Amino acid sequence: MARKDAIISEIIKVKGGKLLQVKDMLAVEEPLEISIAYGPVPQTKKSISVTMRTPGHDFELATGFLFTEGIISNAGDILGVNHPNKFDENKVEVSLREDVLIALKKLERNFYTTSSCGVCGKSSIDAVRSVCSFTTAKDDAFFIDENLLHSLPGMLRSNQKVFENTGGLHACGLFNSIGELLLLMEDVGRHNAVDKLVGAALNKSLLPLHNTLLLLSGRASFELIQKAWMAGITMVAAVGAPSSLAVSMAIECGMTLVGFLRNETFNIYSGAHRIVHSTYESSY
Numbered sequence: 312m313a314r315k316d317a318i319i320s321e322i323i324k325v326k327g328g329k330l331l332q333v334k335d336m337l338a339v340e341e342p343l344e345i346s347i348a349y350g351p352v353p354q355t356k357k358s359i360s361v362t363m364r365t366p367g368h369d370f371e372l373a374t375g376f377l378f379t380e381g382i383i384s385n386a387g388d389i390l391g392v393n394h395p396n397k398f399d400e401n402k403v404e405v406s407l408r409e410d411v412l413i414a415l416k417k418l419e420r421n422f423y424t425t426s427s428c429g430v431c432g433k434s435s436i437d438a439v440r441s442v443c444s445f446t447t448a449k450d451d452a453f454f455i456d457e458n459l460l461h462s463l464p465g466m467l468r469s470n471q472k473v474f475e476n477t478g479g480l481h482a483c484g485l486f487n488s489i490g491e492l493l494l495l496m497e498d499v500g501r502h503n504a505v506d507k508l509v510g511a512a513l514n515k516s517l518l519p520l521h522n523t524l525l526l527l528s529g530r531a532s533f534e535l536i537q538k539a540w541m542a543g544i545t546m547v548a549a550v551g552a553p554s555s556l557a558v559s560m561a562i563e564c565g566m567t568l569v570g571f572l573r574n575e576t577f578n579i580y581s582g583a584h585r586i587v588h589s590t591y592e593s594s595y
Contacts, residue, residue, distance in 0.1 A: 375510025379538040445519040445543030453522040482528040519543025
């Protein structure tokens with residue numbers, strides 16, 4: 312049975328000096344424990360992550376997390392994904408092929424993620440580079456028109472089903488160069504939304520996601536650029552601000568990074584050659 316991604320709550324709304332008892336829609340937030348089963352039969356089982364997420368697309372979230380963290384390198388590493396306890400949908404187990412080598416020291420970092428901060432404990436961009444399966448070509452043929460770029464946040468918002476009811480979810484959308492929406496995921500956690508999207512792409516054998524743009528409904532943090540890099544995404548655009556380390560990573564991997572994409576303006580932090588301007592006036 313599908314889990315609810317939003318619930319109805321009785322609240323008191325204060326408006327114009329009046330107290331009104333009304334019903335409100337809340338985005339659901341529940342923990343998801345991700346475990347892996349690896350090695351020869353009987354397989355070793357290990358819990359590697361607990362993340363607060365919005366129920367839905369949990370299998371994609373689990374496989375996307377394993378991929379963006381460098382634990383698996385492709386969909387073929389996975390034997391199956393299931394709920395180890397059919398009565399507990401807040402636990403997902405990913406069974407890996409016997410020959411998949413697991414870096415135990417990496418698992419001993421004791422992954423813990425929350426809806427606000429994402430995966431913590433990354434020490435440097437070099438740590439990500441060491442497990443990245445794909446590279447972003449600096450001279451690729453991916454370009455996007457400035458006017459089209461302005462239209463993407465509205466397109467993302469119009470396709471956010473749960474946000475429309477709750478106003479409480481982050482979203483990420485994958486677009487091609489002509490503005491077609493290829494994938495969209497929502498979650499209370501920015502990093503979860505991206506993992507769900509990457510997991511869905513992995514399951515559809517779409518990786519690497521070269522010549523695509525990832526649009527983020529909020530800010531662009533280090534862990535989100537890391538996940539985009541792992542998936543081979545060429546361009547990331549965010550409605551909010553990027554962090555300094557996110558910009559450094561985008562420059563390092565040759566990715567185009569756009570921030571503050573709203574109100575007919577945006578900032579380009581790296582990879583400006585991929586954005587086509589119909590009119591351009593320099594203020595330098």
